[in-house]
Amino acid sequence: MPDQLLFAMEVTLNGLMAGVLYxxxxxxxxxxxxxxxxxxxxxxxxxxxxxxxxxGIMDGQVPFxxxxxxxxxxxxxxxxxxxxxxxxxxxxxGVMVLLAxxxxxxxxxxLVNQPDIILFMxxxxxxxxxxxxxxxxxxxxxxxxDVGLPQGISETVESATDAIxxxxxxxxxxxxxxxxxxALLVIGLTLFSQYTKQGRALRAVADxxxxxxxxxxxxxxxxxxxxxxxxxxxxxAGMMWGAKSGVQFSLSLIALKALPVLMLGGFTxxxxxxxxxxxxxxxxxxxxxxxxxMVGGATENWFAYVLALAFLVFRPQGLFGDRIIERV
Amino acid sequence: xxxxxxxGYVTEDGRKIGGVLMEMKNITLRFGGxxxxxxxxxxxxxxxxxxxxxxNGAGKSSMLNVISGFYVPQEGEVWFRGQRRPQMKxxxxxxxxxxxxxxxIALFEGMSVLDNIMTGRLTQxxxxxxxQTVWLGKAQREEVANRARxxxxxxxxxxxxxxxxxxxxxxxxLKKRVELARALAAEPMLLLxxxxxxxxxxxxxxxxxxxxLDVNDEFGTxxxxxxxxxxxxxxxxxxxxxMDYGKKIGDGTPDEVRNNQDVIDAYLGVSHD
Ligand SMILES: Nc1ncnc2c1ncn2[C@@H]1O[C@H](COP(=O)(O)OP(=O)(O)OP(=O)(O)O)[C@@H](O)[C@H]1O
Ligand SMILES: [Mg+2]
Numbered sequence: 001m002p003d004q005l006l007f008a009m010e011v012t013l014n015g016l017m018a019g020v021l022y023x024x025x026x027x028x029x030x031x032x033x034x035x036x037x038x039x040x041x042x043x044x045x046x047x048x049x050x051x052x053x054x055x056g057i058m059d060g061q062v063p064f065x066x067x068x069x070x071x072x073x074x075x076x077x078x079x080x081x082x083x084x085x086x087x088x089x090x091x092x093x094g095v096m097v098l099l100a101x102x103x104x105x106x107x108x109x110x111l112v113n114q115p116d117i118i119l120f121m122x123x124x125x126x127x128x129x130x131x132x133x134x135x136x137x138x139x140x141x142x143x144x145x146d147v148g149l150p151q152g153i154s155e156t157v158e159s160a161t162d163a164i165x166x167x168x169x170x171x172x173x174x175x176x177x178x179x180x181x182x183a184l185l186v187i188g189l190t191l192f193s194q195y196t197k198q199g200r201a202l203r204a205v206a207d208x209x210x211x212x213x214x215x216x217x218x219x220x221x222x223x224x225x226x227x228x229x230x231x232x233x234x235x236x237a238g239m240m241w242g243a244k245s246g247v248q249f250s251l252s253l254i255a256l257k258a259l260p261v262l263m264l265g266g267f268t269x270x271x272x273x274x275x276x277x278x279x280x281x282x283x284x285x286x287x288x289x290x291x292x293x294m295v296g297g298a299t300e301n302w303f304a305y306v307l308a309l310a311f312l313v314f315r316p317q318g319l320f321g322d323r324i325i326e327r328v
Numbered sequence: 329x330x331x332x333x334x335x336g337y338v339t340e341d342g343r344k345i346g347g348v349l350m351e352m353k354n355i356t357l358r359f360g361g362x363x364x365x366x367x368x369x370x371x372x373x374x375x376x377x378x379x380x381x382x383x384n385g386a387g388k389s390s391m392l393n394v395i396s397g398f399y400v401p402q403e404g405e406v407w408f409r410g411q412r413r414p415q416m417k418x419x420x421x422x423x424x425x426x427x428x429x430x431x432x433i434a435l436f437e438g439m440s441v442l443d444n445i446m447t448g449r450l451t452q453x454x455x456x457x458x459x460q461t462v463w464l465g466k467a468q469r470e471e472v473a474n475r476a477r478x479x480x481x482x483x484x485x486x487x488x489x490x491x492x493x494x495x496x497x498x499x500x501x502l503k504k505r506v507e508l509a510r511a512l513a514a515e516p517m518l519l520l521x522x523x524x525x526x527x528x529x530x531x532x533x534x535x536x537x538x539x540x541l542d543v544n545d546e547f548g549t550x551x552x553x554x555x556x557x558x559x560x561x562x563x564x565x566x567x568x569x570x571m572d573y574g575k576k577i578g579d580g581t582p583d584e585v586r587n588n589q590d591v592i593d594a595y596l597g598v599s600h601d
Contacts, residue, residue, distance in 0.1 A: 197450060197453045200443075200446065200447060200450065201447075201450055203436070203438075203439065203443075204436055204439075204447045204450075206438075207436035207437060207438045207439065208434050208435065208436055208437070210398075210430065210434045211430075211434035211435060211436060211447075212436075212447075213398070213417075213418035213419055213422075214396065214418060214422060214427070214428050214430070214434065214511075215422060215427075215447045215448055215450050215451065215510065215514065216418075216419045216422030216423050216450050216451035216514070217419055217450060218417065218419045219419075
């Protein structure tokens with residue numbers, strides 16, 4: 001096989017795996033949008049906040065240490081213990097559920113029946129609040145997240161591909177694990193929504209609020225549930241991203257990458273979020289690989305948006321989104 | 329005149345009607361300056377088919393929405409099963425055994441007929457998420473009971489042939505029937521139907537009338553329904569409330585309201601002054 005084609009294949013594989021992360025973030029958006037019609041601007045910050053909390057708990061960091069020290073003149077930073085990854089993940093999940101309850105209590109409940117734009121603005125407020133809150137709680141330094149996921153280039157893949165093609169692919173093991181975890185997450189969510197009572201209720205609310213109310217579903221409960229699930233998805237995304245590039249503010253910006261994914265996949269489609277994520281991931285890597293050198297590189301910063309815009313022109317409802325037909 | 333004493337009465341066709349199931353006392357509902365319901369009182373008795381009729385905009389749907397918790401009246405009391413009902417959300421009302429359909433059909437368009445009807449069972453499902461996940465005894469028994477009820481309703485309303493069909497693809501008349509099926513799946517004590525026959529052809533109306541009578545007869549469900557077709561109302565209902573411009577202008581057996589001068593005037597469009 002010609003070398004160029006092999007390179008392209010390797011790039012495609014790497015693109016697929018980057019796409020998985022985009023898909024995860026987009027999935028969080030879609031879940032909340034479907035269930036409540038809210039575009040949750042804070043989804044990316046939720047991923048950052050979840051990752052910060054996870055690191056904080058694992059390292060035994062004292063929350064609000066700066067604040068406490070400033071007020072009481074103390075000098076506390078660490079509890080002096082480390083929490084095992086599994087336990088820390090469970091605790092972080094608890095924090096995300098708590099967050100969901102607070103969001104419902106303090107924000108959503110007071111904004112029922114408000115226009116969508118008001119709710120959208122509320123989530124912008126929420127995003128900035130959580131960003132600052134995460135800062136005060138855990139500090140703003142870049143943190144290393146090590147939940148024990150395998151790192152580095154997979155030698156198995158390298159030697160296997162070397163044997164087949166005479167060219168070893170460089171695939172990050174973390175990316176492979178992330179892909180598996182993301183797949184499990186999606187399968188889990190699908191089973192949940194298809195086969196449990198809560199899942200059925202969630203689908204019902206996503207489909208028609210009024211009808212859902214009439215069959216005895218509590219909207220507040222569903223909001224807490226769906227924000228909790230979105231928090232869980234954010235935690236998984238934050239964990240993967242954090243393990244890869246460290247936990248830092250820029251993590252919240254992956255939310256911006258989710259936007260083109262959503263334009264491609266549609267705001268209401270879970271398969272759309274996944275396929276959209278993969279297309280953007282592969283597209284930007286291949287584009288960088290083929291066209292990048294001609295235009296001086298760094299195309300990954302803007303390619304996704306251009307692709308999404310081009311897409312918007314031809315299929316505004318996205319790949320899988322519901323066809324928009326205006327009633328006249 | 330039928331004897332509407334405290335312990336119920338016997339209808340002309342020999343059905344026994346029980347005591348008061350639901351009582352609306354001096355209900356007033358306003359939207360801004362519009363008074364949709366003005367100081368209306370009436371009751372619904374156990375086992376009864378109670379109709380609410382009146383011209384467009386009379387406040388009929390609003391009344392049904394008050395009963396089902398979608399609207400909160402500014403004044404008045406709602407009594408259910410002998411107890412004053414505190415202000416409730418629609419989901420709490422549903423949990424009390426009151427199911428409903430809507431004037432403009434509210435189905436889950438993205439789901440199949442079967443899934444739609446299954447959502448009607450949500451109020452009857454008590455087992456927790458953990459039990460469901462691992463499919464423990466209680467969850468399993470519940471699921472079996474749910475299936476049984478849903479199958480019975482599907483048979484009853486003769487919709488076996490469309491059980492797997494996505495609701496969005498059904499014609500209007502069948503959608504109305506599926507919506508009724510979903511409400512029935514909840515095994516309601518009181519069933520509220522907002523214009524169950526609107527937009528149907530004669531044959532579909534006859535089917536729907538038969539289903540409503542059979543539901544009342546076989547499941548013993550109390551039914552309150554809004555309907556425009558006077559012929560249908562006269563055939564189906566035991567007692568009728570007549571509304572006009574938010575006010576109650578008549579209440580009694582079909583024959584009584586038919587001969588009520590206020591009702592005749594309202595329907596003939598005699599000017600209000
Ligand atoms: N949600 C609402 N907000 C504002 N006004 C409302 C609302 N719902 C009903 N109304 C008003 O209350 C009055 C009664 O409406 P309602 O829908 O109860 O009438 P109806 O008897 O069901 O009429 P129809 O036969 O046309 O269905 C109307 O003037 C209507 O505009
Ligand atoms: Mg109406």
